[in-house]
Amino acid sequence: MNVRTFLSEISGIGYSSAKKLERINLFTVMDLINHYPFRYDDFSNTVSTMDAKVGEKVTLQGEIWSISNIFTRSRKIITKAIFNDGTSPIELTWFNSSWLTKQIAVGDRLQISGKITKYGRKFSILMPQWEKLDSHQPSVVSHQTLHTGRLVPVYPETYGINSKWLRTRIAKLMPNILSEIKDPLPDEIRENMITLQAALSQIHFPKDYQEIEQARQRLGFDELFFIQLATLKVRADWSKKMSVKKLKVKSEKLKVFVKTLPFKLTKAQLRVTDEILDDLQKGIPMNRLVQGEGGSGKTVVAAIAMYIAYLNGFRSLYMAPTEILAFQHFDTVKKFLEPYGTSVGIYTGSRKKVADKSDIVIGTHALLSNKLSTENVGLIIVDEQQRFGVEQRTLLRSKAKIPHFLTMTATPIPRTVALTIYGDLDLSIIDELPKGRPKISTHIVPENKRKDSYNFINTHVLNGEQVYVITPLIEESETLISAKAAKVEFEKLMKVFPDLKLGLLHGRLRSKEKENVINAFRKGSIDIMVSTSVVEVGMDIPNATIMVIEGAERFGLAQLHQLRGRIGRGIKESFCLLYTSDIKSKNRLKHLETTYDGLKLAELDLKIRGSGEIFGIRQSGRFELKIASFSDLTLIEKTRSATQKLLSKNPSLDKYPPLQAQLRNLAPNVMPD
Template sequence: MPAKAQAVRGIHAPKNADDLAAARRRLIFEELYLLQIGIFLLRSHGRCKTSAPMHPLDLGPFWRSLPYPPTGAQKRSTEEILADLCGDVPMNRLLQGDVGSGKTLVAAAAIWFAAQNGWQSAMLAPTEILARQHAATLADRLEPFGVNVTLLVGGMKAKEKRIALEAIADGRANLVVGTHAVLTDTVEFKNLGLAIVDEQHRFGVRQRGLLAGKAQSPHLLVMSATPIPRTLGLLMYGDLDISVLDELPPGRKPIKTWFITGKKRRDMYGFLDKQIAAGHQVYIVCPAIEENEAMGDLQAVTTYYTETACALLPNRRIGLLHGKLKPKEKDDVMQRFKAGELDVLVSTTVIEVGVDVPNATVMVIENAERFGLSALHQLRGRVGRGAADSCCILISDNGNDAVRERLQFLCRTSDGFAVAKYDLETRGPGDFFGSAQHGLPTLRVADLVQDTRTLRVAQDEAKALLAKDPNLIDPAHRALSDEVERLFETAGAMN
């Protein structure tokens, strides 16, 4: 490979095509090499001896308590997790599965196992709505076994919060489910053994570290419903082992997906009215909260609610949900929708993550071109959770051929991994992961889709170097160590 100075000159002012190719190869390799070293160093920070040793137990009583048998993928992933929990070093595992694949059940099995071993667990969710839903679901599953489930979210009253904090500190709370509130200094656990982060892409490496810092070296399980192509998963989550839920529980029906233009909106509302008349509920998602000059024809949720939804469904009960509402207001709207007191929920993507209303059968997404395919797939997964047939309707007036092909692709497939691969190839990793929420450095030269071969070589070389010098303390590696630290500090991952 050319020297660094030569490569920098070659990328800016190449003498010929070969000079440019050699410069790119050198800079791509260096970027991926530094990234891999940083990820392996992050991982090794947690490779001390575990402070929460657990011993094997028969999971039979837990499986037998379920109303339906677990899938093969759920049992396999649970076994991988329990093997980690009984190991000498803290678990560091990513549980990845498509929408509706049953990640919460696997988490419940791990929490049950930790509780039987005498350890507390904590589950971190990205929104208050999801935290409350998880707390209710897990209480149903676990409280019959004497596992006490405690909720901790920012919107709680002072007295409720004080009672929760006391139960966490004295160990009466076997499981704490909450939002970022769990990460605050006031939260002290008696003996935290298992930390679980739901919807991993909403939290950076730093927040995972804060949760893990609530005990000496607890076991860490992170979960994501954003399916990630395996090579990319190994890069982005190189500090984690990966378990994949690749089958859906029995009884889940496929969701029909249609793509229409705004001209058909009035007809679609006739269809929605029939669905509501049949006793079902409807989600309508818009990309923005309020109108503004720069938005052009973007559907804003507040205006859409009054001028479109309420106008075209005058006799139906319609709720409005968006991120600017207070937590209590959001929770109230969501609870009313879950209880069947609202027919339609007009919302921003606040409902993207994990919300479970089995009676909702239609998902309408306005300005569908504004969302990545993975986000659309997540939204589509909010329906199809009950026994009735469900559908997703994508609305877009964008005439761009590439945009229309993307939306047609989603109509043709329900496989989240295929969707993620296509999204990655057409939009690139920056959009795929959102605003650098994964807490890893942004790549400037390397392309995660095109450069997977170089990535593998960089990974092998990084492993070989760290096998000889695990903490980069050799004076010859000082400059390398400084460069890795600088790269990761920019992303806030080493904080």
Template sequence: MTSSEAGHHPITFLRRVFDLERRKGYQDTAAVGGIERLFERNLGVWLTQHPELRSRLQQLAGLVRGYSTKSPMERAELLARIMPLLDGTERISERPRSVRASKAAEERTSSAKTQLVKSVDPDEPVTALPGVGAQRARQLETLGISTVRDLLYLVPRRYADYTQVVPIGRLGRLVRVGEEVTCTVIGEVAQVEVRETTNGRRYVAVELRDDTGKIPVIWFNPFVAKQLAVGQRIAVSGKLEGSGPYVRFRNPEWEPAEADLLNTGRIVPIYPLTHGLYQRQLRQLTRTALELALPRLNDPLPTALRQRYELPSLTWALAQLHYPESLAAAERARRRLAFDEFLVLQLGLVQRRLSWHAQPGTPIPIDRELLERFLASLPFQLTSAQRRALEEILADLAQPHPMSRLLQGDVGSGKTVVAAAAALLVHRAGFQSAILAPTEILAEQHFRTLTRLYSGLSGADRPLVALLTGSTPERDRGPILAGLASGAIGIVVGTHALLEERVQFRHLTLAVIDEQHRFGVLQRHTLRSKGENPHVLVMTATPIPRSLALVLHGDLDLSIIDELPPGRQPVKTYVVPGRKRAEAYKFVRREIEKGHQAFVICPLVEESETIEARAATAEYERLQRDVFPDLRLGLLHGRMSSREKDEVMTRFRDGELDILVSTAVVEVGIDVPNATVILIEGAERFGLAQLHQFRGRVGRGTAPSYCLLVSDADTEAARQRLEAVATTTDGFRLAEIDLQLRGPGEFLGTRQSGLPNLRFATLADMPTLQAARRAAEELLQDDPTLAAPEHAALAELVRALWTRSVADVS
């Protein structure tokens, strides 16, 4: 028998144990070794010390036999039968309590009995819970809570640790000047008064005593006075004010000491709130939801999977999420719930990948001799990373099912030549390829690049490449459409114009989508539908951390080009404080005097009083008027039409402009080899990955290139972030840092990506994400459609997520 077991009357002790078991979700963890073992240890001693309870204790021992083998639902039903037996006719001697406290305890016991024999379906409206009427339901709805399940999954913003229970006499020694102490005291109310401050504000002043001393407690809520009575024992938790003998509590949490402590003396959840809803009320609601709904909550994870990945049960996790035994338990609970989120997401992604691969595709015979002739004709050699990515793509193309692959490479890593090699081999096999770019200038750039890459091939080997955009003249459009329909054109590069209904292919077999996040679900589907299950290659220059790629592109196989071609000069990057802006301008002028061009990037389009970044429009006018009056400046911003943006970029590319002043809309992948310097204003306001993307606009020629990060921010954090960019040229490393610093929402800058709303999971938690990915692949290997009865709950969660919120990223 443990000391804690020995120190209580058996009925009082068992009532507390069973109540704890209920709060912990009927997991048989309320007592060391389990409840059945508890009786084995203590029954003999209890019968010796309390012979008058022999019949009741023996009956209880019989009821809990086999408790460890029962399900949580069966345990809940068993405890519902046991509690009336515990509250039998024998009176148990306990410390006298105040009349008010005794009455409150009786009401709680009565309420507890009622709740023990009642349960609520988790998917019922929140109004199914006692005390939730229409007004409370409206308040909860503003927090996104409509059902009892929503309440169970409400994530605390943080926790307050009130587990340190301190005698009042020791409080003065706890507090040191400048330190913050949070603790709990339990004492008797010695005095209750309603007083007023000098400015007439009413407050409740209470003196709380225990055997070691007394302490003042004040609440600026007169209603508290109606709830407290002299002689009542209460628990108080909060931050101590003052020091030495002059400590006190101001507006602490409190509740009767005999209560099942919810707001004091434990780790307490701090929830998001809305107008008219308070922490105490929300805690009572989550406690009630746990008591009534957990017994009817099905765990979607099969037992074998939970054991393999060492995961706790769902009922334990939800109970510990709200009212954890320790902060470590809260974190373990969060990890289990994060695993669930990742697993449902990965199941959908892996299912989509398997479904795509299960469709019949067109296998492409790989002409190795042609490939070698093409590579030998190039004025450069592929890097080992390019060769590796190309071989992965060719292996996919040779399969009788369609490829679904993401080709990810940093700015300037040479993705286009890899796609060109794949398209060439598809053409040799007698089929067609389409390359879809988000803007006309990028499409035109791809067209010129492909034409240049194929120029070293003989006429027999060289494919016919066409360009189709919104600007293609109608007189040229007809022959292009005819060539695509007949198969004479082997490769077409284009924009959204490729998606028009009148664009038909003879045999589209390879679809390459550049920067696919720029295209909607319907647009990507339209391109695929122009062929019979074509191979799909998605290209992106955006460095996406592995964790984010698993979430966003988990249905795609991943190829990464992680080295730059030899001879490409790294861009020298400098952090320039705002006071040295004039020197930065002189540097830009010197580069232009050498015959080069420059970018100036500004965060905003128009002046804003709240953000101190120079707006592009005003900055363009100021630079043209005051700084570079003799140079040719152009302006690019998000409010311009696509045609206007393309015209400006074309003039810049063709050397008609010396400086391009732009917001963040300056396109990824724009190739202006003569641009050698990019000056980024308000650099601290951009993400690290975005700064790296901007930096990639220069350094595309043979001349040394520079990136100037101009910032007026004087915080150490901002300086460290910018120094990370200045000292790191690895885009993937910067993306990982950026993801950790800013989170996925800000990292992506848009919700269009299809990233689901993750409540418990964080993309920094790679071990959990990778475990969920493995689990998804294992489950679907044995049960591809999740049709087995033990997978029914998981299958429903996958359907719900994928029909509700996640975009088609394939």
């Protein structure tokens, strides 16, 4: 057995349990060792029943006097036992645990832990943790019991696998595995932190809170350190990778193009354009991330980059995450660039309209097809890059003659996060919206005001305006459940607005069906569009002035801000209505009523909800933090400094084989070359 052994091959786990563990992404022994507790039950207070206080978490040692299953009238099973520690008997109660009568017998000596309650004059503990005092404990915790009488780790669980099961298996594996794990951190980086072996032992089975803190400090440092090492090393390697032909920026032609645009570029657009043009004129391939809210004008900046590539004799590929967005970009880029002699093609699963050598090809993941000619491609643009896997982005990049790579996102990413997880990319931010955009008036709508809000919507639709209704976020991926929820909402609103025309849009529709619904909404044939949250943020319907979001408490602030960015594209006043029945979330949602800066809202998300919720599950993209937080600026700075120090001393890291091995494990999460 070693750290890479599959859990299905481990005695005491087997195939059935291994399949359940796969649901929480645990496949190997190392995965299980790296499955950390999210909290600890403090059962270290060992007392007698006589001294225990009501409401106190305690550990008792004693003997079982009786145990039996009782059937209630509703046929539920309650297991009751009388336990005596020699000072006073106490009643123990378990629900739906009839099997306990086979595991615990009268006369067994147990150690039990739980919260003391009192019914009448009787002391009781509901659902106590327990273990037999004469049971053999694994050597890693031989000084203590495992489930009681200590700080007891509680883990993220899955159906059929509880924390007691996880504790038992981890405790059994730890003694054999710890000796095999090599600490990858050099002494000059580790300084006074504990070793990796000690950290793993202490995070699972701490003697006290100080040991937990020591373990969290070390494991949190490792998480951020290796992310930064991976991204900064890729960046350094990329800059040395190759020298390529410098593109020439033909200023006069560019000035004419910009001057004839139907709008004036903002200062932010001009600044980001200059940063991109500087990259294209260097002798190394561009590798830049452009971040800007929906409606900030990322597409025209991309069009300028593609125009420069065209003037230098190179083709461009532009990959969008969905067909809806690909078609929209196709129409926009065609309008911008075809008057200047460029040919623009579209290449998606349902539509392939490409000349033999179109100067610009816009498409979805279909662009990865070998059937598409990619000869002489010099620029690749990926929109909403976190929607694509690393393998897809790498394959696309490999098709370019000169791999200038521009990625774009409308997701507001706090700067500390961007510098950490996208450290391999240069970062540009379009932090300004075009002038004349109306502010979107945002309101939280409690349940008792729902009817009034429906009247408000009806009035605006009768005035010729259109409405989005976003159904509650059930899962980040577009599942049948999400589609069903959208259909239920659609049918409900058909009854609320019987005289209006409603449309339904979700990711489970066929491409042609989606396109028909979008076109109908764009032409004004649909008054109210009922949609799931994962359908494109880039949809541009100037006549849509109201955004209704059901179950707003389920979304992060930045996600809600992105959704409301679909409206306010025209000149009419726009409204975002947040429906929620969750009183606790109202203070958080109120930030949307006063804050219109996506980055500020993303920072608030970071503080309020933690790093795991920044982009939502599906969008988080590259790295998973289990211990560290992207809001821990001190640790981010510390790990970045340590990374830079190490790379300046030994750029190839050939003097640190354990570090190289750890980086190879991280490689799938970083844009490889």
